[in-house]
Amino acid sequence: MLIEIKDIYKIYNEGRESEVRALNGVSLSIDRGEFVAIVGQSGSGKSTLMNVLGCLDIPTYGDYWLDGVDVTGLSDRQLAHIRNKQIGFIFQGYNLIQELDALENVILPLIYQGVPIWEREDRAMEALARVGMDDRAHHRPSEMSGGQQQRVAIARAIATHPSIIMADEPTGALDSKTGQHVLEILRELYRGGTTVILITHDNGIAATARRVVRLSDGMVISDDAQEVDWE
Amino acid sequence: MNTLQAFKMAFKSISAKKMRSFLTMLGIIIGVASVVILVSIIQGQNKKNLEYLESQGTNTLSVSAYKWSGGDISQDLYNYCLGLSDLVVGVTPKIQVYNEMTVRYSTNTMSTNDSWETAAQVVLGSDQYGLCNNYTLKSGRDLSYLDVARYSNVCVLGGGAAERLFNYVDPVGRSITINGSPYLVIGVYEKKNVDGWPEMDNLILLPYTLNRTLNDNQTISEYSVKAVSASAADEAAVRLQGYLTALIPESSGYAYIQNNNANMASMDALLNSQSLVLIGIAAISLLVGGIGIMNIMLVTVTERTREIGIRKAIGAERRSIIAQFLIEAAVICGIGGIFGIIVGYMGTLIAAKMLLDMIMMPGTAITIGAFLFSVVLGILFGMYPAIKASGLQPVEALRAE
Ligand SMILES: Nc1ncnc2c1ncn2[C@@H]1O[C@H](COP(=O)(O)OP(=O)(O)O)[C@@H](O)[C@H]1O
Ligand SMILES: [Mg+2]
Numbered sequence: 276m277l278i279e280i281k282d283i284y285k286i287y288n289e290g291r292e293s294e295v296r297a298l299n300g301v302s303l304s305i306d307r308g309e310f311v312a313i314v315g316q317s318g319s320g321k322s323t324l325m326n327v328l329g330c331l332d333i334p335t336y337g338d339y340w341l342d343g344v345d346v347t348g349l350s351d352r353q354l355a356h357i358r359n360k361q362i363g364f365i366f367q368g369y370n371l372i373q374e375l376d377a378l379e380n381v382i383l384p385l386i387y388q389g390v391p392i393w394e395r396e397d398r399a400m401e402a403l404a405r406v407g408m409d410d411r412a413h414h415r416p417s418e419m420s421g422g423q424q425q426r427v428a429i430a431r432a433i434a435t436h437p438s439i440i441m442a443d444e445p446t447g448a449l450d451s452k453t454g455q456h457v458l459e460i461l462r463e464l465y466r467g468g469t470t471v472i473l474i475t476h477d478n479g480i481a482a483t484a485r486r487v488v489r490l491s492d493g494m495v496i497s498d499d500a501q502e503v504d505w506e
Numbered sequence: 507m508n509t510l511q512a513f514k515m516a517f518k519s520i521s522a523k524k525m526r527s528f529l530t531m532l533g534i535i536i537g538v539a540s541v542v543i544l545v546s547i548i549q550g551q552n553k554k555n556l557e558y559l560e561s562q563g564t565n566t567l568s569v570s571a572y573k574w575s576g577g578d579i580s581q582d583l584y585n586y587c588l589g590l591s592d593l594v595v596g597v598t599p600k601i602q603v604y605n606e607m608t609v610r611y612s613t614n615t616m617s618t619n620d621s622w623e624t625a626a627q628v629v630l631g632s633d634q635y636g637l638c639n640n641y642t643l644k645s646g647r648d649l650s651y652l653d654v655a656r657y658s659n660v661c662v663l664g665g666g667a668a669e670r671l672f673n674y675v676d677p678v679g680r681s682i683t684i685n686g687s688p689y690l691v692i693g694v695y696e697k698k699n700v701d702g703w704p705e706m707d708n709l710i711l712l713p714y715t716l717n718r719t720l721n722d723n724q725t726i727s728e729y730s731v732k733a734v735s736a737s738a739a740d741e742a743a744v745r746l747q748g749y750l751t752a753l754i755p756e757s758s759g760y761a762y763i764q765n766n767n768a769n770m771a772s773m774d775a776l777l778n779s780q781s782l783v784l785i786g787i788a789a790i791s792l793l794v795g796g797i798g799i800m801n802i803m804l805v806t807v808t809e810r811t812r813e814i815g816i817r818k819a820i821g822a823e824r825r826s827i828i829a830q831f832l833i834e835a836a837v838i839c840g841i842g843g844i845f846g847i848i849v850g851y852m853g854t855l856i857a858a859k860m861l862l863d864m865i866m867m868p869g870t871a872i873t874i875g876a877f878l879f880s881v882v883l884g885i886l887f888g889m890y891p892a893i894k895a896s897g898l899q900p901v902e903a904l905r906a907e
Pocket of ligand 1: 287295296297315316317318319320321322323324
């Protein structure tokens with residue numbers, strides 16, 4: 276198993292009146308090379324789950340093995356390395372750094388990875404080319420449309436060749452045509468062997484995934500495999 | 507590491523908020539500039555004093571001695587110094603003539619009443635005056651014992667006076683007039699060229715025995731004594747003090763000896779204590795600047811929480827975040843330091859001209875020191891905001907607006 280979580284809880288304000296159980300005992304296994312959609316209504320705990328899976332957040336209780344490693348015992352620094360090398364994030368709000376142009380944004384994870392300076396630009400350009408944004412390398416985020424920004428964000432996520440892509444509502448801020456384009460890029464990555472975890476509240480989008488995990492009130496209520504037509 | 511990228515980022519965020527960056531730097535600019543100016547001026551003043559003392563020659567004693575009655579002690583002092591010949595190499599009266607004197611050669615004149623840089627310094631001394639006061643002969647000859655004994659109407663010119671009166675003619679063998687009376691120029695001294703003390707080269711030295719005719723027989727009370735070495739100067743000072751105290755009982759005059767070597771040493775000590783006061787001023791003014799930096803860096807960290815979250819999400823370690831904000835603080839302070847140094851240079855030029863009448867620039871040490879100190883200040887005061895930034899949890903930081 277690439278990803279294995281057991282009885283994960285994320286509880287805010289535990290024991291107080293305002294207690295929120297964003298994750299209420301979630302267990303889940305994801306294999307290398309899967310395309311998984313995590314669906315649920317707003318507030319069901321999807322983002323919280325992705326943050327835990329992506330080592331951005333630490334669960335209140337529960338176990339997590341990533342590629343056989345017990346993540347719950349890792350240091351800040353080791354978690355940073357995992358986020359850098361094994362996981363690529365795509366967010367609904369793109370999360371590009373405004374002061375940097377597209378190329379500089381894509382280079383950033385390569386810098387943190389310690390890629391030598393003479394290789395960085397080539398590798399970043401290669402990632403931009405894969406999402407069709409190499410002609411916008413020197414545009415700043417404010418000079419690009421939402422769809423273009425999201426493609427740059429995808430380029431940033433794949434620049435380090437991570438084994439897992441985690442996308443939290445990547446099409447949420449896009450019109451359906453550009454959304455389709457972004458989804459197509461994710462499918463392309465999946466075909467290349469990357470594990471893709473796609474988070475969405477849109478059942479239509481979920482219907483295009485091989486495997487659909489449904490969340491409600493912080494719990495998994497279904498986990499089904501289905502046939503898809505695009506493979 | 508991402509040092510280069512952190513520098514780029516630092517310049518970007520500084521230039522994105524130029525006014526704020528400038529106001530932040532202002533504290534550093536003012537602090538650095540005032541320190542540079544103060545240190546330079548004090549160093550300049552001390553240098554000027556030291557140069558003066560050095561130009562007087564090492565191992566010299568300044569003797570002030572006078573007996574109310576019974577004539578001057580010049581001959582007594584001279585005889586006593588002859589007896590100290592293993593310690594003392596020269597002794598001379600040093601009488602500055604303050605009466606108005608007009609010195610003339612052809613159409614060129616100098617007066618004792620001119621402004622201080624150009625005024626003729628008419629001085630009466632012995633054949634050992636040049637030796638005791640660190641003048642070296644450039645051409646001709648020095649005063650001789652016979653010139654003194656015979657009240658000869660001869661003079662030796664300082665390099666500046668020779669230039670002013672004679673332009674490029676060789677003065678030796680020609681006559682000048684002082685208040686109309688002729689004096690033969692027998693020699694010219696090399697210029698000393700001491701910054702701030704041009705009057706030393708405007709010397710017109712005459713045999714001290716002319717005191718009667720030229721200077722209304724003014725009292726002779728100032729002498730210079732030249733010793734063979736520093737230790738000889740100390741020894742001679744003690745002996746002379748003993749001799750003069752015996753010669754001039756307390757109620758009948760005074761005798762005071764000053765060792766110029768000791769003066770130089772105390773000048774050094776003064777420099778050190780002044781530097782200490784300055785370090786205090788520097789510390790306070792730069793502390794204020796540093797707190798300004800810390801404040802603005804805390805604001806910056808808050809404003810850029812989301813950026814920090816993004817960086818963490820894509821794999822930045824704590825130390826990368828710390829380095830980024832430390833570099834930014836150091837760059838702001840370094841730029842502030844450079845501006846401060848520029849202002850300090852201009853201020854030093856102006857202040858030195860006004861206060862010391864010198865053209866001077868801050869030294870290399872203070873310049874480099876001021877810059878490095880600014881950078882270190884940025885790192886010190888940027889530390890807390892940087893550590894704060896690096897400790898943010900990625901999810902929390904990403905949630906920020
Ligand atoms: N920092 C927080 N403090 C308190 N409650 C939170 C916090 N973050 C998320 N929650 C709550 O946890 C629940 C799940 O949130 P989230 O994972 O963002 O849902 P989704 O992404 O499915 O819309 C929500 O009820 C939300 O209000
Ligand atoms: Mg969400």
